[in-house]
Structures are given as structure tokens and as C-alpha cells.
Amino acid sequence: MMVSDKKNIRKTFLDVQKLLTPKEVNEKSLMISDLFFKTFDLRSVKFLHIFLPIQKFNEVKTYFIIDKLLKDFPQINIIIPKTDIDSFGMTHFIFDKDLDFKENKWGIKEPVNGKIIEPKEIDLIIIPLLAFDESGNRVGYGKGFYDRFLAECKENVIKIGCTYHQPIKKISDANEFDIKMNHCITPEKIYNF
Numbered sequence: 001m002m003v004s005d006k007k008n009i010r011k012t013f014l015d016v017q018k019l020l021t022p023k024e025v026n027e028k029s030l031m032i033s034d035l036f037f038k039t040f041d042l043r044s045v046k047f048l049h050i051f052l053p054i055q056k057f058n059e060v061k062t063y064f065i066i067d068k069l070l071k072d073f074p075q076i077n078i079i080i081p082k083t084d085i086d087s088f089g090m091t092h093f094i095f096d097k098d099l100d101f102k103e104n105k106w107g108i109k110e111p112v113n114g115k116i117i118e119p120k121e122i123d124l125i126i127i128p129l130l131a132f133d134e135s136g137n138r139v140g141y142g143k144g145f146y147d148r149f150l151a152e153c154k155e156n157v158i159k160i161g162c163t164y165h166q167p168i169k170k171i172s173d174a175n176e177f178d179i180k181m182n183h184c185i186t187p188e189k190i191y192n193f
Helices: 006-018 022-039 063-072 145-152
Strands: 047-050 077-084 089-094 101-103 109-111 124-128 158-162 183-185 190-192
Touching (some): 022 063, 022 158, 022 183, 077 109, 077 145, 089 145
Parallel strands (some): 047 077, 047 124, 158 183
Antiparallel strands (some): 077 089, 101 109, 183 190
């Protein structure tokens, strides 16, 4: 796919993603996790924001990254989002063993209690997406949660997408309000923008 609009890209890539087997999801997600830890220097990261996957969409299993962070990077606070369906906003909680989770209407596990962190405190964000282009624009699920959240973060926050797919040439309806990623990790390589 060379150039297309977000709606068509979203449908095409979601259809492809849903066809992945559980084995493929695990293997590709582990490759993404390995590349993340081999590539990025996390010594100055205090707050790392990461999404929990929508399993019915075969989203990248970020649990591999979370498990390694908990084991090998105790100095990093892992931040997990909770969505507000009415405002299309998000609240951000520190992940810890006392956190209670509840599944939302999209099947995403979300925290229901805990210590809240403001977006300006976050140093690095691992962003969910379906597709991206060669300029670092992303196509998510179309609700705009991450667009709103990224606009609230500090200017120098590191934005890293992760997806199973290679970039497309251009998202035709990307606009100036879309916040570009700094990097995107696929199972095969990392793209830098």
C-alpha cells in the first residue's frame, strides 16, 4: 500500500492483524520487546507510559516489555492508562502490585484505583497503532485518545510506536494536529523520524 487515508488504512491493517495466530502474536511481540531493550537507553527514564493490549484485535503484547521492566528496571515507574469514554481523555496510573483492574467495553484491562501521574511527568510513551508512514505519522483506532494525551505531554517526551507492520509511503489525510512519533518498532527493525 503506497498512499491512502486513515479510514481505509485502519480497516486494511486491522483485518490483517486479526488473522495473526496466537503463536505469531507472541513471537512478533517478543521480537518488538527485544528490539526495544537493545536499542533504547532507559537510564534517564523515570516514568514510562505503556498500553495494555486489546487482545481481540491481536494488538502487540506489551506484557513482555512490562515484565522485563519490572524485573530489570526497578527505578522506572510504569504508567498504565485508563480511558474516559465520555471525554475521550485518559487518566494515567502508576502500575504496582496493589492495582485493581477492570475490563473496559473494548476488552482492555484498565486500573480502577492507584496513584495518578500527570502527562507532563512522563518521559517515554509506548504508543499503540495499526499503521504508520515513512514520516512518522500513525493510524490508531480512530478515537483520538492518544492524540489528546500526546498534546498534554512535555515537548521532549519520547514517543515510540509499536506495530507488526512495515511503514506505508504516506497517510494522505495526516494533518498538522497529528503528533508524530520519534520512533516506531516493528518485529524486524526500528524506524527513526
